[in-house]
Amino acid sequence: MWQFETEISEVVNRTPGVKSFRFAKKERKLPYRAGQFFYVTLKINGRNNVHHFSFSSSPTQTDYIEFTKRITDSEYSGALSRARAGTWAEIEGPEGAFALPAKPAKLAFLCGGIGITPVRSMLCYVKDRKLAHDCTLLFGNRDRDNIIFKAELETLELNSNIRIHHFLAEAKAVDSVNVHPGLIDQDAIVNLIPDYAQRLFYLSGPPSMVQALYSQIQSLGLPARQIKYDIFTGYR
Ligand SMILES: Cc1cc2nc3c(=O)[nH]c(=O)nc-3n(C[C@H](O)[C@H](O)[C@H](O)COP(=O)(O)OP(=O)(O)OC[C@H]3O[C@@H](n4cnc5c(N)ncnc54)[C@H](O)[C@@H]3O)c2cc1C
Numbered sequence: 540m541w542q543f544e545t546e547i548s549e550v551v552n553r554t555p556g557v558k559s560f561r562f563a564k565k566e567r568k569l570p571y572r573a574g575q576f577f578y579v580t581l582k583i584n585g586r587n588n589v590h591h592f593s594f595s596s597s598p599t600q601t602d603y604i605e606f607t608k609r610i611t612d613s614e615y616s617g618a619l620s621r622a623r624a625g626t627w628a629e630i631e632g633p634e635g636a637f638a639l640p641a642k643p644a645k646l647a648f649l650c651g652g653i654g655i656t657p658v659r660s661m662l663c664y665v666k667d668r669k670l671a672h673d674c675t676l677l678f679g680n681r682d683r684d685n686i687i688f689k690a691e692l693e694t695l696e697l698n699s700n701i702r703i704h705h706f707l708a709e710a711k712a713v714d715s716v717n718v719h720p721g722l723i724d725q726d727a728i729v730n731l732i733p734d735y736a737q738r739l740f741y742l743s744g745p746p747s748m749v750q751a752l753y754s755q756i757q758s759l760g761l762p763a764r765q766i767k768y769d770i771f772t773g774y775r
Pocket of ligand 1 (some may be wrong): 557576590591592593594606607608609610612613614616635653656657692727769770771772773
């Protein structure tokens with residue numbers, strides 16, 4: 540575990556209302572596994588306020604660690620909107636078992652919106668380390684403009700062991716074979732991941748989405764040991 544006071548080194552705008560915040564590693568190692576999370580304390584009106592976030596960076600990124608947050612109307616989000624390079628923070632981590640298996644395996648990732656953060660970390664790690672893990676991602680968003688890490692996901696898809704399908708809730712029609720209108724559901728899982736029974740599933744996103752997809756996967760006959768999940772509390 541590591542824990543220390545530091546400062547934000549960079550803020551990156553992602554999509555409308557979503558920003559990434561980086562902490563330079565400097566000469567620190569800051570070990571973590573792709574998909575884990577860490578704690579970020581900010582000082583707000585003289586009081587410490589702590590939230591936890593998945594690493595959206597991959598351990599292969601040597602210069603910094605990063606988290607990515609949807610900016611809501613919360614006090615904590617307000618502080619993040621005002622944050623700049625140099626803003627004080629305390630960070631502590633890593634934690635969590637939402638991480639890649641050590642040996643090559645068949646994986647399926649089902650994400651909604653901001654739930655992409657730990658999966659971005661894992662897919663970047665698979666690509667950078669040239670791992671043989673076979674990955675299919677179904678990623679749900681409202682529309683194209685709200686796809687976080689869109690350009691980077693397009694680059695990841697160039698790897699033969701990474702397949703990505705987008706689901707756009709507000710789209711009536713779509714113009715690409717890997718973009719689908721509507722929500723991720725059981726039919727989508729069966730049709731797009733025909734070998735689903737052999738895969739380890741990772742669900743991440745708002746509580747309602749994760750709970751709904753968990754039940755649907757269970758009703759396909761998958762045992763609990765084949766389903767990992769990260770419930771992003773605080774979002775609907
Ligand atoms: C493992 C994990 C990884 C996460 N990773 C990310 C990430 O990468 N990016 C991201 O944006 N968010 C992530 N979250 C969610 C994040 O921790 C915050 O809860 C979320 O950002 C909402 O914060 P807020 O400041 O917008 O709203 P808040 O005002 O803090 O919360 C909104 C509502 O949610 C409730 N709530 C907040 N936190 C919790 C909690 N821990 N348990 C129960 N209720 C709670 C509050 O009581 C409030 O009613 C993650 C959560 C978990 C559990």
